[in-house]
Amino acid sequence: MSIPILLHLGDDIKWNHALYKQLQENFIIERSYSMNRADFIHALKTKKWGDFVAMYRPFWNTGGEMGNWDDELISLLPKSCKIYASAGAGFDWVDTKRLAESGIFYCNAAAACTESVADAAIYLILSTFRNFSWSSLAARSLSVPRFVAANRNIAATAHNPNGFSLGIIGLGKIGYRIAQKAHLAFEMKILYNDIRRMPKKIEESVDATYYGKLDEMLGDADCVLVATPFAGDKVIDAPQFKLMKRGSRLVNIARGKLIDEDALVAALENGHLVAAGLDVHYHEPKVDERLASMENVHLMSHTAGASVESHMGFERLGMQNILGYFGPEGRALTAVNAHLVEKARL
Numbered sequence: 001m002s003i004p005i006l007l008h009l010g011d012d013i014k015w016n017h018a019l020y021k022q023l024q025e026n027f028i029i030e031r032s033y034s035m036n037r038a039d040f041i042h043a044l045k046t047k048k049w050g051d052f053v054a055m056y057r058p059f060w061n062t063g064g065e066m067g068n069w070d071d072e073l074i075s076l077l078p079k080s081c082k083i084y085a086s087a088g089a090g091f092d093w094v095d096t097k098r099l100a101e102s103g104i105f106y107c108n109a110a111a112a113c114t115e116s117v118a119d120a121a122i123y124l125i126l127s128t129f130r131n132f133s134w135s136s137l138a139a140r141s142l143s144v145p146r147f148v149a150a151n152r153n154i155a156a157t158a159h160n161p162n163g164f165s166l167g168i169i170g171l172g173k174i175g176y177r178i179a180q181k182a183h184l185a186f187e188m189k190i191l192y193n194d195i196r197r198m199p200k201k202i203e204e205s206v207d208a209t210y211y212g213k214l215d216e217m218l219g220d221a222d223c224v225l226v227a228t229p230f231a232g233d234k235v236i237d238a239p240q241f242k243l244m245k246r247g248s249r250l251v252n253i254a255r256g257k258l259i260d261e262d263a264l265v266a267a268l269e270n271g272h273l274v275a276a277g278l279d280v281h282y283h284e285p286k287v288d289e290r291l292a293s294m295e296n297v298h299l300m301s302h303t304a305g306a307s308v309e310s311h312m313g314f315e316r317l318g319m320q321n322i323l324g325y326f327g328p329e330g331r332a333l334t335a336v337n338a339h340l341v342e343k344a345r346l
């Protein structure tokens, strides 16, 4: 029997060498490194890598240079390809439905960065309650008057998050971990909105209250946290900002396009919201200048998931997915479109 081919996209493995050896023992590994879209398309059309059965992308910063995985790319994949295992939690750049129509499982790696993203969310939540962005900007300005003003005035509007409510949009793996941390560390009241209600055991573990309707939760939360995948629509637009509790806060660690930034700016300018914490941005990698000028907005450069531990986990989980799929169990661990692959088979 011939040895199956695996296409490794992007950087070399950095951490999990023993597991990579297993991959090398089971597959012929072809490499694309960091190809632009035109070259990648040409390579697929000319079958540069043969009839590969799997694609593996271990690092979130490389191996994505070909751009979005849409019909143009997916239709060029060999019929032999069955699985794409990639670094990263979000998969807004890949048409997982189109992959499913070609019988290809897409496996993300949310589990590998859950801890990092949840920690970053806690950092942003804390910042929005305690005015830490204002404090940090004042210190970094090297301006004595700004330092003195921050030192004198911050306490008047800073709050301990303890006892306040955190309204989580999307209680998936990451949302739940944030709930656990906020509940345990700050005794925050956990509210959540999701398309599915979680099992009682999960709700009880963080004393969570379920809201079937997002609009209702928005009116009750002291801080709204966005932790849901981007599926093409905003979840908080101008009408939703109006429904948010007066004096509340917004934190987004999911995707920038889930939030209307003009409406966010308006809500901050008119004081309806008192603070925001954003790891992600609508026009990434560009940051909105109005938000950047606000002391009550804590901004990050989409690094909530960026840690050595996430990188190690991304590498490992991708390989486990591929080895699992082609192994005796015949099952990928984290296929996000498994239901669509099944449907397409019918």
Ligand SMILES: O=C(O)C(=O)CO
Residues within 6 Å of the ligand: 060, 087, 088, 089, 090, 091, 113, 117, 254, 302, 303, 304, 305, 306
């Ligand atoms: O892994 C991802 O998709 C992230 O954006 C983590 O921050």
